[in-house]
Ligand SMILES: Cc1ncc(COP(=O)(O)O)c(C=O)c1O
């Protein structure tokens with residue numbers, strides 16, 4: 001059964017398909033049987049490749065999706081009576097349906113404001129020093145998202161300043177790397193420069209948004225936090241019996257370099273869209289376009305008209321507005337069609 005593709009998906013990089021490099025490795029992993037539950041050779045190779053890529057002997061785990069990755073990683077970084085400091089727009093706060101709190105058996109998220117979706121050292125310290133009594137859930141983890149939920153980036157300097165505050169207050173540092181590849185691409189920084197070298201203890205690295213069907217890698221640079229973590233995954237239903245079908249596509253991304261080129265392309269498409277939108281009368285960006293998503297305010301009639309034309313995009317992310325997300329397979333033709341339709345509906 002083949003149906004015509006609806007070419008108008010810009011709601012999320014989650015709507016893209018599997019990139020060729022990942023598909024090639026998936027099919028290769030399907031050629032022969034292999035051991036289950038992560039004991040296969042593909043999983044071992046993928047984990048080693050991550051250690052080579054990050055230039056660090058980190059622990060590596062694979063789970064199905066980002067909510068599981070964040071929730072389980074955070075549950076390993078603090079105890080139920082602790083709190084996790086995150087930005088008020090953080091995905092773990094807004095879009096994980098209480099997963100982090102559930103899997104940590106009650107750790108509380110303490111949210112902090114910050115321009116452009118980013119935590120600040122001052123905002124973190126304000127929450128840490130707000131109270132010290134026994135009734136306050138003791139801050140133990142800082143969770144930041146790189147690239148952020150509103151498509152902005154933390155510089156290395158900003159990450160190091162957050163690490164300094166974390167050191168001052170004995171806090172651990174979690175990075176939601178749903179779009180980590182986009183951050184590396186945009187900042188022209190190595191994975192090491194944006195993680196362990198700036199004191200990140202654990203990274204949740206999304207493959208789903210980078211060209212996989214599913215599959216997130218959890219990297220523990222602070223290996224003490226990874227003790228018994230595989231049991232957490234199993235208990236949460238996140239230990240894939242046919243793990244090779246998660247890890248082999250990941251290996252395809254890493255060995256081919258597509259993890260980076262996919263992100264570079266997505267970022268380039270977002271820049272193209274961003275420039276095109278800013279050229280339209282009365283259209284302004286809500287946030288600087290630094291990764292693969294573009295946020296603009298559009299009048300309600302325009303949003304309705306665009307959706308009636310078949311365009312899909314979210315209006316509930318971050319501080320509202322319309323979010324357009326570019327992926328590894330986004331094309332200029334698609335974006336030109338969107339820009340033409342936006343121009344047309346705005347002129348109505
Ligand atoms: C910033 C961020 N973190 C985490 C996730 C969680 O991913 P999932 O939807 O796979 O649970 C997403 C979803 O796309 C996301 O945008």
Ligand SMILES: C[C@H](O)[C@H](N)C(=O)O
Nearest residue numbers: 011012013014091095
């Ligand atoms: C919004 C949804 O949760 C998903 N994280 C996305 O960015 O598309």
